[in-house]
Amino acid sequence: MRLINKTPARAGAVFLAALPFIVIAIAYAIGSDIRLSANPQDKLLPAPSTIWDTAVRLFTEPDKRTRDILLWKDTWASLIRLGVGVAVSAVISLTLGMVIGLLPYARAGLSGFVAVLSMVPPLALLPILFIVFGLGELSKIVLIVIGITPFMTRDLAQRVLDIPREQIVKAQTLGASSGVIALRVALPQILPRLISNIRLSLGSAWLFLIAAEAVASNVGLGYRIFLVRRYLAMDVILTYVMWITLLAFVIDWALRRLSRRAFPWMEAGL
């Protein structure tokens, strides 16, 4: 039988899905053990038990000085920045995308500009951003916005253009003005795409957040990673990396669910 026709049974599939994670865990444990037996003070690959202890400590023990649990404070700060940045980008790109997609005049004026903007490397602009927008929350949010908005705008504009011409014409024959077409034909059909766009852009958003927090901040997940990087506290870094991965996963999952719930008409055909 051809390989492409061979399907694992349910139990096999679960095992297979777990396999790569198990392999990595074992490889890590062995690597860590080798290094630690050579140099017990090695910080690069802390023993899994050390990571676990560190994780427990980070999640539960409050900081002596401030009485806050730093990890939660960092998480909170970062998520707020991420949320605001992504929300602002969503609003801007939705508006611009609709305008560019619907109005030929706006398209002529803005689509080239947005295309060029989307090629500007935002990290290279970081120094400028900090100087223009200061070191507060604003510049971090602006970095996220600058980083992900042009791409989202381009994609949404394209999606608006992809709405079958027939629908736009039909709406006009029903007497719809440009505003009504934007609001009642284009907007609802573009919203699910906005969500999948946000899902796509979240990876970059995290990246920009971490980069911005690394440079200027006193709280946040990226800040903490950057801070302890100086001392090579890999147990803390790994805990934070796994925590960020988990957060990213949960956010992605939540958005996917939201999309399913909010736009039943997309699934109706299935």
Next chain:
Amino acid sequence: MRLINKTPARAGAVFLAALPFIVIAIAYAIGSDIRLSANPQDKLLPAPSTIWDTAVRLFTEPDKRTRDILLWKDTWASLIRLGVGVAVSAVISLTLGMVIGLLPYARAGLSGFVAVLSMVPPLALLPILFIVFGLGELSKIVLIVIGITPFMTRDLAQRVLDIPREQIVKAQTLGASSGVIALRVALPQILPRLISNIRLSLGSAWLFLIAAEAVASNVGLGYRIFLVRRYLAMDVILTYVMWITLLAFVIDWALRRLSRRAFPWMEAGL
């Protein structure tokens, strides 16, 4: 007449396309002028003429010590890293994507793993990369690879899955083995998608490249930007940012052309 039905004439469209760039240039010139009249030595917003002089110097004048023109050296170094990183990612993601998309066993084992990998923030892993892969070219390339491969793999696997089942069945009725189906049915249809995937990922690739060069390097576009940040040489930074934007634009355009040329069957329907 509705706004959505109003179309600019050709001349108007050209003017409109140029408008945002002109507005930005004028706004910059005014801002720069205001700051410079307050402090003639201000480095934050150098006069457009200064930027022009700097750009000319950067592009033409060799470094005193090494006799190289630094900008070209930086460009060359960065492009090589980018090119190798993207090429490696392309090969890996193409292979993995095909395997995951075609073989149910591989799908069961790897798709969850790749999904989790794509959520890991690569920037946070930078210290680990440096230690494992050294400070040389390798770690920069690995950062790019780690940064963009999971996303590309997921997308390509999905595209392989999107190949109509009918085609796969048809190939089997023509006697094709799994290998032939991969090589002669899936691969050619996935290649154009690979290119658009590369185009999508290039933004992130630049990002990772700049981040890696900022951390440890002695040549490269990102290195230079972060180095001259030390003395706020905004004229240099702006020149480099515009240069990177131009490079990104040209690469994107070249890939789009390549795709059109290489895959005539995608356009044949139009």
Next chain:
Amino acid sequence: MAQEKTDFKLAWSIYVGWMPWGYLEDSGIMDKWADKYGITVDIVQINDYVESINQYTAGEFDGVSATNMDTLSIPSGGGVDTTALIIGDYSNGNDAVILKGEGTLADLAGKPVNLVELSVSHYLLARGLDTVGLSEADLDGVINTSDADMIAAYATDDVEAVVTWNPLVSEIMGSNPDATNVFDSSQIPGEILDLMVVNTETLAANPDFGKAVVGAWYEVMSLMAAGDPEALTAMATASGTDLAGYQAQLGATEMFFDPAAAVAQATSPDLPATMVSVAEFLFDKGILGEGAPSADYVGVAYPDGSTTGDAGNVKFRYDATYMQMAADGAL
């Protein structure tokens, strides 16, 4: 001309000699002194040192903790007239050239060196190479490496030598038995000065600002001189180490606990020579900017009124007045 105002902002970043700034803010000592003069002073910690100076240069802050070298290159070179309000310490072993394995400074020839380019580390390396008759061209290049990744960098095989500062120096020396300190700042005493610099115009318009900051600083200095465990522990934690580790770092720092000692440093006859050598280094690296026709393009003024460099373009001033007030107990 800067106006009189009552709200001020200072920026600082993590470094042994600057840890008191964080303590000043957290302990309320700064507020106490600010209240005394009827002003407020906000002290903000910034993760990235260069960014903090850039922000000051762009006008976001009224003052920033910086070294003499970076003050000359970034704000003064950028036309922002800047005054060194406090000389906190000089590096006395805090910055070091570290070689992997046995060897001496001369063994650097033909090897790559990892450091934060254009920083005091770079300057230290240049000064060190001078002493053994080498120049940067004799090395296999310098590789710009972020200070945050210096420890990780040292752990990799490609790296043969690094130049960096504390707490990274002690971290590297402590966890790598094969690391050799081949040259450090104790061999160029008084050349790497850690300052609190403020905008000259702001200071001139608001002398109370200077008084409050200097008064608060020396209150903490006296606590540190007395070995106050609470203050030292707080600083140690904030810098990511423990009390013993922090004290070890302090050992390599010549802190001017006594304002009189700082005044002495500011008025030291060696200072102009140091600044000239720093300016030459900066010019040599092209850091003074395009407008700089020569190394003495930016003028530096000293407490006695003398200057080095271009006397018509003085942008960097050493001012001992406020430290002198502290020494006299006049604050």
Next chain:
Amino acid sequence: MSFVQVRDLWQAYGDRSILERVNVDVAEGEFISIVGASGCGKSTFLRMLLAEERPTRGSIRIDGGEPALEPNRERGVVFQKYSVFPHLTVRDNLIAGQSFGTRWGALFGGAKAAARANADDMLAKIGLNHVADQYPASLSGGMQQRLAIAQALIAKPRVLLLDEPFGALDPGTRVQMHEFLQALRDETGMTVFMVTHDLEEGFKLGDRVLVFDKPRWDPHDPGAYGATITYDFDARDGGIPFQHLNPPTTKDITDAL
């Protein structure tokens, strides 16, 4: 005077002529079928009737009015595909037919209730009341086209334009749709233009069948000349004309005198 008046209509894209010298008069309430080879310009003609495009030359007037600049409520349309809004339920699609002309594209209060009742009446008439709350994607192709036609009609257009409305349906469904359309039309007396590929369908449904073709042909430059109406059949009464020319009754004669 005729209701729809097409005068000397030309259309060219670049230097490719598509239509030339199209002239036709249509009375109110007539059902016009349009047939012709693929690519000859049938859809182009319909787009001009719709005012989605403006002709290079000539004019189209409805009821003697000015030529329209863009699609409006006078002209209803149903395309082969994408004629309903996928994000609205079946009922909301019909409500949209009544509400899109308002300021915000939505109705409130009493007007909303009235539109809803109206929509439900229409749904009952077209036999879709059992799927009122479903989304179009879950409907069969035939049901979608029924909905599309109802949606166009509920906005009370003066002419209805159909571009191969049944082209994507299978033969059985097609026959049902013919009956549906005929019944609707008998009821409303709407003026209809329908493009179709299927000659039989055209003759079955239309009062007149217009055939588009190129009367001139340059073998060296196929794009040089455009198509026009080459035949205009009377398709009433099975295509046999003069059936109504019954001999006058005595009453007719006395009335006339």
Next chain:
Amino acid sequence: MSFVQVRDLWQAYGDRSILERVNVDVAEGEFISIVGASGCGKSTFLRMLLAEERPTRGSIRIDGGEPALEPNRERGVVFQKYSVFPHLTVRDNLIAGQSFGTRWGALFGGAKAAARANADDMLAKIGLNHVADQYPASLSGGMQQRLAIAQALIAKPRVLLLDEPFGALDPGTRVQMHEFLQALRDETGMTVFMVTHDLEEGFKLGDRVLVFDKPRWDPHDPGAYGATITYDFDARDGGIPFQHLNPPTTKDITDAL
């Protein structure tokens, strides 16, 4: 013994029965049309003939062989859509029909030239030689399906399976395709199974017409029972059986004796 032998075939997805107790015997060279309501399981039956799916119970044997585990060269197939490879030119699609069975899916040297000649012959036969170097996307729907059928045939399958092959074509093209298919079949004498929605088409092309329907029906649980073959019409000679039962000639009788 019959050529295709379907014995007590059941198919269920989860606890939904789709097909049950399907038995049928087909002689070599017969053309079987399959009709039935939408969703009754016609395509499912075809997928099992194709060995794309395996039945929950029962078996399908071709020429007495073992039931197949997966699609293979014995069974050619044409679907309504996506039956040709969009990235290959028309000619290469036909070459693929000959080369995909090799180790690398490609032919070299003499074999390649032979396959090419073969493909060109076939192209001439199906009237597509003028578009040999074009890609399928630039072909009309009817041309694509002609190519798909030719591609399936060029691999010389023992049975040909068609799932609504003309479902997406317009009526005129459909009639042409019927002629094309009949001509091809007369030539090859292939055993064919064709699913269609169009009864007329089924009777026109098929030797036999199988009707799938649910013989049992539980109103409380519509998924409880599956469909099976409820009628098996002989469609030869316009559906009028026994036409060939001509009275025996004297020769027949003497031969028999």
